[in-house]
Amino acid sequence: MKPALFSVLCEIKEKTVSSIRxxxxxxxxxxxxxxxxxxxxxxxxxxxxxxxxxAAAAASAAAPGGRPSDRGLEHSGYRAKLSQIRxxxxxxxxxxxxACREFTRHVTSLLQEQSRVRPVSPMEIAHMVGVIHSKFNSxxxxxxxxxxxxxxxxxxxxxxxxxxxxxxxxQATEVLxxxxxxHLSNPYPSEEAKEELARRGGISVSQVSNWFGNKRIRYKxxxxxxxxxxxxxxxxxxxxxxxxxxxxxxxxxxxxxxxxSSGPFPLTGPRDALVHLQTLACLQPxxxxxxxxxxxxxxxxxKQMPTASPTGNPSSITSDASN
DNA sequence: ATATATGATTAAGA
DNA sequence: TCTTAATCATATAT
Numbered sequence: 001m002k003p004a005l006f007s008v009l010c011e012i013k014e015k016t017v018s019s020i021r022x023x024x025x026x027x028x029x030x031x032x033x034x035x036x037x038x039x040x041x042x043x044x045x046x047x048x049x050x051x052x053x054x055a056a057a058a059a060s061a062a063a064p065g066g067r068p069s070d071r072g073l074e075h076s077g078y079r080a081k082l083s084q085i086r087x088x089x090x091x092x093x094x095x096x097x098x099a100c101r102e103f104t105r106h107v108t109s110l111l112q113e114q115s116r117v118r119p120v121s122p123m124e125i126a127h128m129v130g131v132i133h134s135k136f137n138s139x140x141x142x143x144x145x146x147x148x149x150x151x152x153x154x155x156x157x158x159x160x161x162x163x164x165x166x167x168x169x170x171q172a173t174e175v176l177x178x179x180x181x182x183h184l185s186n187p188y189p190s191e192e193a194k195e196e197l198a199r200r201g202g203i204s205v206s207q208v209s210n211w212f213g214n215k216r217i218r219y220k221x222x223x224x225x226x227x228x229x230x231x232x233x234x235x236x237x238x239x240x241x242x243x244x245x246x247x248x249x250x251x252x253x254x255x256x257x258x259x260x261s262s263g264p265f266p267l268t269g270p271r272d273a274l275v276h277l278q279t280l281a282c283l284q285p286x287x288x289x290x291x292x293x294x295x296x297x298x299x300x301x302x303k304q305m306p307t308a309s310p311t312g313n314p315s316s317i318t319s320d321a322s323n
Numbered sequence: 324a325t326a327t328a329t330g331a332t333t334a335a336g337a
Numbered sequence: 338t339c340t341t342a343a344t345c346a347t348a349t350a351t
Binding site: 164165166167168206210 | 329330332
């Protein structure tokens with residue numbers, strides 16, 4: 001009886017097997033899945049499959065700018081939440097994969113058991129496994145999608161938070177203004193100077209750059225408004241200059257400043273006088289012709305100096321630091 | 324509540 | 338890449 005039934009089933013099978021073959025795979029969601037995968041990878045949520053140690057490096061490399069020392073503090077909160085997301089993602093993923101394995105095993109053993117009473121080809125089992133995997137993959141994709149969403153919102157929140165500005169500390173503005181007004185004729189701090197200012201003000205280098213960019217343009221826009229500030233800080237730096245100048249400004253302060261710009265001043269000495277004259281000139285209602293004014297007004301030729309260049313002309317370094 | 328000050332971002336130029 | 342200039346969005350002063 002049993003062999004007869006088996007053969008009948010075989011016959012029926014012959015007719016239906018083609019339809020099974022026809023179903024086969026479905027491929028389209030690959031693109032989206034790839035997109036999600038790439039994003040998760042770029043965000044450092046999922047690690048590179050083969051190189052486990054690459055995760056941290058990838059995460060830091062994904063940070064914009066590429067200056068690792070720049071924004072470490074601001075990222076700490078972001079990092080924490082990101083790792084939280086990552087942890088959740090991986091635990092969920094692991095759960096899904098385990099469930100998938102178990103289910104696959106179960107189905108496989110079931111089919112093998114049934115193959116004793118009805119014809120079940122290995123290909124069919126493989127097909128079933130494929131179907132199961134695709135189902136679980138779609139679930140995984142949902143997980144990835146929601147993870148991506150979480151990352152995106154976190155990112156948005158972080159960026160918003162970064163955009164919410166916070167005024168610099170007194171110390172920072174002090175330091176920045178001091179530098180600005182004592183280098184009024186060429187307020188373009190070199191990279192090293194920026195680092196120094198950042199260190200002394202407790203802010204980042206890019207914040208120093210932002211500050212100087214804003215300051216230059218706003219100072220130039222109407223100097224009258226900054227006259228008071230200028231006198232304050234020039235007086236302050238004048239005092240500083242006569243006092244100890246040791247620990248703050250090292251020999252690294254190049255400040256080729258004056259000689260480079262359009263200002264053909266012998267200077268080296270009367271920097272303060274120059275500034276004072278400038279501020280006086282700013283008070284003129286018709287600032288058209290002022291020679292000194294022209295320096296600052298049309299001035300700041302923008303030619304950024306060799307700054308980091310190691311072989312900067314040593315002859316012109318005479319001025320600021322020593323006075 | 325409005326005005327000003329200010330840090331950050333963006334586009335465009337060299 | 339760094340700058341200027343304009344602009345955004347908020348902080349602070351009025």
